[in-house]
Amino acid sequence: MKTSASTFFKLLILFGLVLAAVPASALDYPALKPKPEEEKPPMEERQAEVRAEQLLDKAVDENLYIVGPGDVFIIQFYGVSTEPLRVEVLPEGVVAIPQVGVVTLGQIALKEAKERIRAAVAGRVRDRSLDVHLAAVRSFKVSVTGAVAEPGVVVVSGADRVTEAIQKAGGLQVKASQRNIKLIKDSDTTRADIARFYATGAVAANPYLNEGHVVFVPVVSDTFDKIEVYGAVNAPGVFEYRHGDRISDLVELGFGLSADADRETAELIRFSPEGRGKNSIKVDLATILENPSSAGNLELAPDDRLFVRAIAGYRRKEQVVLAGEVKYPGVYPIQPGCETLLQLLQKAGGILDKASLSEAEMFRKPQFISTQKTSFEQLLQLSTDKLSEFELQYLKEISSEKTGKVAVDFEQLLSGGRSELDIPLVDGDFVRIPAKSFAVTVMGRVVNPGLVPYKEDATVDYYIKAAGGYGYKANRGDIRIIKANTGAVVKSESNTRVAMGDRIMVPQKKGINVWQFLKDTGFFLANIATIYIVVDQAVN
Numbered sequence: 001m002k003t004s005a006s007t008f009f010k011l012l013i014l015f016g017l018v019l020a021a022v023p024a025s026a027l028d029y030p031a032l033k034p035k036p037e038e039e040k041p042p043m044e045e046r047q048a049e050v051r052a053e054q055l056l057d058k059a060v061d062e063n064l065y066i067v068g069p070g071d072v073f074i075i076q077f078y079g080v081s082t083e084p085l086r087v088e089v090l091p092e093g094v095v096a097i098p099q100v101g102v103v104t105l106g107q108i109a110l111k112e113a114k115e116r117i118r119a120a121v122a123g124r125v126r127d128r129s130l131d132v133h134l135a136a137v138r139s140f141k142v143s144v145t146g147a148v149a150e151p152g153v154v155v156v157s158g159a160d161r162v163t164e165a166i167q168k169a170g171g172l173q174v175k176a177s178q179r180n181i182k183l184i185k186d187s188d189t190t191r192a193d194i195a196r197f198y199a200t201g202a203v204a205a206n207p208y209l210n211e212g213h214v215v216f217v218p219v220v221s222d223t224f225d226k227i228e229v230y231g232a233v234n235a236p237g238v239f240e241y242r243h244g245d246r247i248s249d250l251v252e253l254g255f256g257l258s259a260d261a262d263r264e265t266a267e268l269i270r271f272s273p274e275g276r277g278k279n280s281i282k283v284d285l286a287t288i289l290e291n292p293s294s295a296g297n298l299e300l301a302p303d304d305r306l307f308v309r310a311i312a313g314y315r316r317k318e319q320v321v322l323a324g325e326v327k328y329p330g331v332y333p334i335q336p337g338c339e340t341l342l343q344l345l346q347k348a349g350g351i352l353d354k355a356s357l358s359e360a361e362m363f364r365k366p367q368f369i370s371t372q373k374t375s376f377e378q379l380l381q382l383s384t385d386k387l388s389e390f391e392l393q394y395l396k397e398i399s400s401e402k403t404g405k406v407a408v409d410f411e412q413l414l415s416g417g418r419s420e421l422d423i424p425l426v427d428g429d430f431v432r433i434p435a436k437s438f439a440v441t442v443m444g445r446v447v448n449p450g451l452v453p454y455k456e457d458a459t460v461d462y463y464i465k466a467a468g469g470y471g472y473k474a475n476r477g478d479i480r481i482i483k484a485n486t487g488a489v490v491k492s493e494s495n496t497r498v499a500m501g502d503r504i505m506v507p508q509k510k511g512i513n514v515w516q517f518l519k520d521t522g523f524f525l526a527n528i529a530t531i532y533i534v535v536d537q538a539v540n
Helices: 004-021 043-054 110-122 162-168 194-200 245-251 287-292 341-347 369-381 391-402 409-415 460-466 514-539
Strands: 072-078 084-088 096-097 101-106 130-138 141-148 152-157 181-185 190-194 212-215 226-231 236-242 266-271 278-283 305-307 319-324 330-333 361-363 430-433 439-444 450-453 481-482 489-491 503-506
Touching: 072 110, 084 096, 096 110, 101 110, 110 130, 141 162, 152 162, 162 181, 162 194, 162 212, 194 245, 226 245, 226 278, 245 287, 245 305, 319 341, 341 409, 439 460, 460 503
Parallel strands: 141 212, 226 305, 319 430, 439 503
Antiparallel strands: 072 084, 072 130, 096 101, 141 152, 181 190, 181 212, 226 236, 266 278, 266 305, 319 330, 361 430, 439 450, 481 489, 481 503
16 A cells, blocks of 8 residues: 555656646636737827828918817917927817917917917017917818718818818719709808819819818709710710809810810700700800800800810821831831832832742721621521522631731732832731741641741642642642732642742542432432422323
């Protein structure tokens, strides 16, 4: 028993030593861990948020800024080493200045407030010069109601405008007014026009806020009470009507006239009083914009539309692009109808020796693309058994052609001296003179299809042999050449000469569908037998 007790105490001591060696952190229990403090933003971030509330869009105008509770003033003394005195406007609209007393400042202009403080302090410190400055603008609450995302009360500063209050209320709803926003204070109502503010930067259309203001955003009609401007303005569109709008205001809402605007031929379309007929009014924009107070600057009516014509061909930049193996590739100005392809190549210093005329191409901006595309899509929607032979052929051609490619034979034009093939240039033309590829492509049923080195005056037979000869089921009687310069598909013989860059296509023989052949033959014979019986019965 002694041995057992001794062993037990030894184990107990050993267990105690093990516990002493284990770090205390390893024995922590979740329930005993201290609750972490809530993370707070760093002091720099909190200070930045406070400063952001006090950012000004321009220097405070002491004649317009209205002083209210929360504004902070600094009183600076000169001639003595005295610290500036900092005072804040209290909720009652007064400031308490040590050793001076209380000065009433609420709801007066900043200029008058500074004069009151200066007069009060100067009476107590006659032997010192001093100055008074606004050190910080106040924050206060205003109500934002109507067609905003989150109507309610928001906190703004004396430096905030109507747009800031709307933004803090979640922004405007889809049908919200932008030009007839009401700024209400007691019995006084003014209007904000933030659409005009954004278009022109007129700060008077986006006024500052003050204590007691209520911002009300009405809803506008989707269809009526609009004014519209179209044509040669920088931002044509439809705008909300505001009473008192004039033609010059509508032009400003469209971000002004574009450079090509014809200022003497504008037209204003107005509905007749009964709302059915329309009247056309000629508008002289040149006079209106030069003198907005002129009689021609008519006051607009709801649903008026202004059309501003553009000067045809105004500063039209007509040019072509020449790329590839010429001495001076690049962009060239042209006079449409007066300059030709040959003249362009001469301007560019001529063709280089390594240029491949057989692979040269010219492209033109295609006209009437939408009509051609529509016709092509209509054919695609039809089943092939409903298309005529001509429509099937057209479908194949239109799907494989290079859009806007001009049919010009550069070899005949330059090497052959065929000047009658010269083509007049138009705006947007693109001419590419590639380097010689020194190869011909052999495709289809040949043993080893691919590029074959070009050999001058070589024939189709030469290139097919160079590609390993004819392959299985090759249709030797229907070989085609796709010309490099035009993309045209030409039927050829084995002794037809091939130009550099051409592609040779060896098609596969068409297999015979025996069952279809027997079925068609049986149908034909049945028709013959029917005709024979009908004729025989008619004769007998």
